Amino acid sequence: MRSSYNINDVELLLKDITGLVEPQPTEEREKLIQQGKHYSEMLPIEYVPTEKYMQIYEESLQQFAKVNAKAIGILSDKIISQKGKDVVLVSLARAGIPAGILIKRYIQKKYNFEVKHYSISIIRGRGIDKNAINYILKRYKANQIVFVDGWIGKGAILKELKKDVLEFEGLSSELAVIADPAGVSSLYGTREDILIPSSCLNSTVSGLISRTFLREDIIKKNDFHGAVYYENLENSDLSYEFIEAIEKEFVFSDCVQEKEIIYNKYRYGKDEVEAIAKEYGIDDINLVKPGIGETTRVLLRRVPWKILIDEKVKDEPELSALKRLAKEKNVPVEFHPLEHYKACGIIKKLADA
Numbered sequence: 001m002r003s004s005y006n007i008n009d010v011e012l013l014l015k016d017i018t019g020l021v022e023p024q025p026t027e028e029r030e031k032l033i034q035q036g037k038h039y040s041e042m043l044p045i046e047y048v049p050t051e052k053y054m055q056i057y058e059e060s061l062q063q064f065a066k067v068n069a070k071a072i073g074i075l076s077d078k079i080i081s082q083k084g085k086d087v088v089l090v091s092l093a094r095a096g097i098p099a100g101i102l103i104k105r106y107i108q109k110k111y112n113f114e115v116k117h118y119s120i121s122i123i124r125g126r127g128i129d130k131n132a133i134n135y136i137l138k139r140y141k142a143n144q145i146v147f148v149d150g151w152i153g154k155g156a157i158l159k160e161l162k163k164d165v166l167e168f169e170g171l172s173s174e175l176a177v178i179a180d181p182a183g184v185s186s187l188y189g190t191r192e193d194i195l196i197p198s199s200c201l202n203s204t205v206s207g208l209i210s211r212t213f214l215r216e217d218i219i220k221k222n223d224f225h226g227a228v229y230y231e232n233l234e235n236s237d238l239s240y241e242f243i244e245a246i247e248k249e250f251v252f253s254d255c256v257q258e259k260e261i262i263y264n265k266y267r268y269g270k271d272e273v274e275a276i277a278k279e280y281g282i283d284d285i286n287l288v289k290p291g292i293g294e295t296t297r298v299l300l301r302r303v304p305w306k307i308l309i310d311e312k313v314k315d316e317p318e319l320s321a322l323k324r325l326a327k328e329k330n331v332p333v334e335f336h337p338l339e340h341y342k343a344c345g346i347i348k349k350l351a352d353a
Helices: 026-034 051-086 096-111 130-137 156-167 231-236 239-247 269-279 292-301 317-328
Strands: 088-093 116-123 145-151 175-179 188-190 288-290 304-310 333-336 343-347
Touching (some): 051 175, 096 116, 096 239, 116 156, 156 175, 288 292
Parallel strands (some): 145 175, 175 188
16 A cells, blocks of 8 residues: 555555545535445545644644653553563554554654554444454464554444454454543553644545545455555645654653543543433434544534534633634534533534435
């Protein structure tokens, strides 16, 4: 699979389907998804963000690089403590790829050894790429593998992962993430809903690859899941600018873990999401996307109905990019008490779908 990443940073176990799939506009895709077509059978058109939005992204990166670097350090130390030198990182494309690269680089700098890093596809409702898993298991033991993602929203991908790994003996479904506001993983950098700046952009911060694709006319029985390389966006690629901005903030002393957050009302993030769905009369929980990262993605590639922002943090700078994007797309923002999350995106139910 082509990407703008160096092979030393990550090996992408994906099929390059560039030119085989015509990307579709957001509204068109949303209607088809709500009619029952699976999101993995289509690809979005990806655009270069506006100059104002990019300015906010750059400011967010400068502002929150240190917080992300600290979380990467805590997470990396936990991984090494659990697995030792024999660890193999397997990031979930595409949000997990920058996280995997940063963990790999942190380990190399602090512990002075290289770890292997692959990236594979997992698709909600369709499962993990078993051909890619088998490829890795021919080369490494199951107990060496640690799955990596950027963050956990409500835990849908973790649920998919737990179901899929059952058929692979010795393979752990634990998911290592920079941020786990849902409170469902033990391998996390922080439980706080922090802004991970890569969530603000699409392929231009993810090696210029699309989200992963699975349709049987293009992805055959023995193929890896597919992805497209966006060659037209090469002049806007910020993949390594993002990596390097966080990497330069690494601190290699022992990372002190933050105090465990005590939640008063909802034990897990999913409980809070279910309460939001009920409050707003939403019968499909997949239309509710909690967390700063997921909310940003709703604005970038879905048709949003409204954005909820926790009233306690409504003026915090890490919400600036999200509020800017909502304003650009004329999406209403409501201030709403939230416990696990700082923001939550709700996808519009299209009446004519």
